[in-house]
Amino acid sequence: MIKTDILIIGAGPTGLFAVFEAGLLQLKCHLIDALPQPGGQCSEIYPKKPIYDIPGFPEVLAGELVDNLMEQIKPFQPGFTLGERAEKIEKLEDGSFIVTTNKGTQHHAPIIAIAGGLGSFEPRKPLLADLSKYEDNGVAYMIKEPEIYRDKKVLIAGGGDSALDWSIFLADIASEVTLVHRRNEFRGALDSVEKVQQLKNQGRINLITPSEVVGLHGDEKLEKVSIKRTDTSEEIDLEVDNFIPLFGLSPKLGPIADWGLEIEKNAIKVDNTLDYQTNIPGIYAIGDVNTYPGKLKLILCGFHEATLMCQSAYQRIFPDKKYVMKYTTVGGVTGFDGSKKEAPKAVIKSID
């Protein structure tokens, strides 16, 4: 069981910045994210797009902003459960919560901060009979640990950046990489399309277009796929160890929608006059996932909400301590492992 002060569901920019604000108050955080990497929409949808409305940054690439946030929170040593979706919540008698992921990892905390953005990104799956039989037995929808494909025969399907970039990457470690796309044209960056073409010419990527995977075969695990040309309907079988359809991810509020929270237009209603708490005391919702009158879905607004949420969480955890936060400075903090770190901290004027 992972124990923490604030359990943050969603490691997008809002969830990451909440770690910083909580750290200033010496509260420990652990983040859960369904995606294999932190950064939410910034990492998953538009890492190379410049952002112009982050105070103090005339221009910053979304991916760089995430890198900077990760650097900023490093001294506070947050824990991460990545590639797992927060699925169930249970409220204990003392008012604390246990959150269990789809992989069964349990987390215990007095405060839950839902920073789930547009929701957990669910992979778009191909419509193939027996697909679920091979999930985790050769079929995967995202690449979490590329090393497991070393010396394997890998088939990637898709026409976007993920399919192109992973084909290029795996060409270096897999024994065979096949890229199948239903059209001859790709939607990804020109640079990546050209690189795939080069690797095809060198015999390092087997490019099959316009085609799609129409059948999966194998007793216990995936052994072979059937591929059909979309123009001539001609079919071939190909021996593979792994099939990775990369057809994009669609966001869904998902299991959080069943946690008894007040939902309005696919977002969680919060009290913005106070602290972004939901209708369940101890559960906050911050960033794109929440709604209140005048809500704006911007990174800047998520940062503000995270800040006020942490102040309120501190009061819930330490109801007898009264304080006024003044500004940040640099000082030593004790890491979760007990080590002393140089880190920013809040100058707090205690009034108790």
Ligand SMILES: Cc1cc2nc3c(=O)[nH]c(=O)nc-3n(C[C@H](O)[C@H](O)[C@H](O)COP(=O)(O)OP(=O)(O)OC[C@H]3O[C@@H](n4cnc5c(N)ncnc54)[C@H](O)[C@@H]3O)c2cc1C
């Ligand atoms: C193309 C594009 C351009 C944009 N440009 C700008 C811009 O220039 N400036 C700006 O301010 N904003 C911009 N935005 C909006 C900005 O990206 C969002 O406001 C911001 O990402 C919200 O951050 P967040 O952390 O609240 O949510 P997200 O970034 O959506 O992150 C939420 C995370 O929660 C995870 N999650 C959700 N549910 C679960 C669950 N049950 N279990 C585990 N994990 C879960 C998701 O996997 C995700 O990683 C843009 C958005 C897009 C799509």
